[in-house]
Amino acid sequence: MELNHEHDFISRLICKELTGTITADEQQMLDEWRERNSYNETVYRRLTDIKRLQIEYHRYRLTDPARPLAEMKKRLRINERRWPRHAVAAAIAMLLVGLSAWFFQQYQMGSVYKNSVAITEISAGSTKALLTLANGETLELSDNIQKNQKLIADTKSASIVATPRIAEQVLTTPRGGEFRITLEDGTEVWLNAASRLSYPETFDGQQRRVTLEGEAYFKVAKDSIKPFVVVSGNQEVRVYGTEFNVCAYSDEKDIRTTLVEGSISLRPINGNQSELMLTPGKQAIFDKEDETARVVSVDTEVITSWRTGVFVFEGQTMEQIIHALSRWYDFEYEFRDTATAQTIFMGSIPKYSSFDEVCDIFHKLGGVSLRQEGHKVIIAAN
Numbered sequence: 001m002e003l004n005h006e007h008d009f010i011s012r013l014i015c016k017e018l019t020g021t022i023t024a025d026e027q028q029m030l031d032e033w034r035e036r037n038s039y040n041e042t043v044y045r046r047l048t049d050i051k052r053l054q055i056e057y058h059r060y061r062l063t064d065p066a067r068p069l070a071e072m073k074k075r076l077r078i079n080e081r082r083w084p085r086h087a088v089a090a091a092i093a094m095l096l097v098g099l100s101a102w103f104f105q106q107y108q109m110g111s112v113y114k115n116s117v118a119i120t121e122i123s124a125g126s127t128k129a130l131l132t133l134a135n136g137e138t139l140e141l142s143d144n145i146q147k148n149q150k151l152i153a154d155t156k157s158a159s160i161v162a163t164p165r166i167a168e169q170v171l172t173t174p175r176g177g178e179f180r181i182t183l184e185d186g187t188e189v190w191l192n193a194a195s196r197l198s199y200p201e202t203f204d205g206q207q208r209r210v211t212l213e214g215e216a217y218f219k220v221a222k223d224s225i226k227p228f229v230v231v232s233g234n235q236e237v238r239v240y241g242t243e244f245n246v247c248a249y250s251d252e253k254d255i256r257t258t259l260v261e262g263s264i265s266l267r268p269i270n271g272n273q274s275e276l277m278l279t280p281g282k283q284a285i286f287d288k289e290d291e292t293a294r295v296v297s298v299d300t301e302v303i304t305s306w307r308t309g310v311f312v313f314e315g316q317t318m319e320q321i322i323h324a325l326s327r328w329y330d331f332e333y334e335f336r337d338t339a340t341a342q343t344i345f346m347g348s349i350p351k352y353s354s355f356d357e358v359c360d361i362f363h364k365l366g367g368v369s370l371r372q373e374g375h376k377v378i379i380a381a382n
Contacts, residue, residue, distance in 0.1 A: 014047055122355040122372065125193055125328045129179035134167035134201060141179060171197045173214070176330035183210075186221035187228060190307045193327040194249070215247040217307045220262075231269070235286045235293075239264045244278075245304050255286040258303045266293060311349045318343045318368060322379060329355050331372075336380035340368060343381075 013030040016022035022030070034041050127143035173179050175194045182188050184202050191197055195214025203209075208228045220228045222241030230237040232248035235255050242262025248255040257266060259278040266284050267275045268291045276293055278284055283298040305312040311328075313321050319341040322333050328351070335341040345366050349358055359370040363382060371378045 011047075014044070018048065122329050122331050122375070122377070123176075124352050124354065125176035125178060125330070127179060128174065128177040129191065130172045130174070132170040132172070134169055168198050168200050171199070174330075175327050183208075185223065185228075188219040190217040192216060192306055193330075212246055212248055214249055215245070215306075217243070217245045217304055219243045233286075233288060234269045234291060235266060236269050237264055237266050245300075245307075253288055255288065256283055256303075257286070258283040258298060258300055260300045260304065268293070305348070306351065309351045311351055313348070314346050315344055317341065318345055318366070318379065321345055322377075325349075325358065326377075329358070331355075332376045334376060334378055336378060340379060340381045343368065 010030070010033055013022060013026050013033075016026060017030060030044075034044050129141045131139045131141055133139065171179065171181055171191060173191050173193055173195050177193055179191045180188065181191065181197070183199060185208055187208070189197060189210075192215035195212070195216060197216060198211040200209075203226065206226060208223070208226055209231065210229070211231045213232070218228075218230065218239075220239050220241050220243070224240055228239045228241075230239075230246060232246055232255050233250075235248070235257070237244070237246065237257055239262065242264055243260040244262075244264055245258040245260065246255070247257075257264070257278070259280050259282055261280050263280075264278050265275050266278065266286070268286070270291070276284060276295070278295065281297055281300060282295050283303065284293050284295050286293040299314070302312045302314055311321075311324070319335065322335075326333055343366070345362075345368075347361070347365055349361055353361075362368045362370055367382050369380055369382050371380075
């Protein structure tokens with residue numbers, strides 16, 4: 001039996017076994033194939049491992065999204081994040097014939113991804129931050145909300161007398177980190193990777209003032225008397241209650257402020273330009289060098305997609321995209337040629353994808369290979 005035909009035949013037997021429709025003769029053939037050598041047994045175990053099948057199915061969908069099996073997935077209404085065990089078995093049984101041929105091929109190569117090296121050191125970011133309290137004490141925060149609240153409460157109760165309440169606290173996310181915080185006035189802030197937010201424990205005085213380095217999404221609690229002010233570099237954003245995104249990384253030449261809803265005003269702190277008003281769907285691009293701003297229309301869902309679990313790129317160069325991804329996956333990078341760096345890419349990448357999935361997406365859809373050398377990623381045309 002030719003190898004490809006054997007793979008297809010064995011795949012169908014495994015499908016039948018998963019769904020309980022395999023005959024005694026077919027079960028015997030499958031058992032004999034498993035006993036033939038250790039390689040077959042390893043492949044069988046991988047193809048019947050529910051958890052691994054979820055992962056492999058997800059990879060298959062990402063790297064080959066045009067397959068007609070996608071329509072079958074849609075009809076089954078599979079919830080990829082929370083699959084019931086029986087739903088996994090049913091879905092995999094229907095998808096396995098196509099998937100297993102792909103998986104057999106990849107497994108024979110000794111690696112699931114032949115176009116990128118084994119990337120075990122680089123992984124997607126997670127919820128984590130460092131909070132520096134007004135008294136100088138630092139707390140490591142994670143996605144454990146109850147633990148975070150207890151840490152902060154315990155520390156505050158021990159130092160509240162010695163610490164002036166007007167003193168600022170600093171929330172810092174590392175490369176590969178993100179965090180969401182609710183300020184004293186009820187304002188919600190989503191902090192992106194490699195960012196820093198300085199804010200007072202309580203908003204005393206005539207305004208609610210914070211300082212941002214990096215990127216954050218603000219959902220400001222309404223207060224018609226006390227404006228909310230965000231200072232980023234030499235730019236000041238003033239609002240009373242609205243939602244907007246500010247991208248103000250120190251290694252980028254512009255500060256980009258995008259209004260989602262409501263209204264905001266911007267002005268340079270030391271410049272001569274007059275106050276600039278933004279309406280929803282507009283983005284102000286503030287040039288740090290000449291301290292001038294211009295306004296453009298944007299798709300706010302694209303700009304703020306990082307907050308909702310996906311990176312969306314529209315008309316950006318590979319260099320811009322890789323630079324953004326390097327903050328989230330925490331890696332250094334190098335382009336082999338200028339042409340690849342300036343290649344325009346349009347598409348989306350699930351934010352919590354493994355890095356090898358990201359490599360496959362660029363290889364399949366962008367014609368670009370990403371190869372790891374230590375903690376550095378080398379980018380070149382295929």
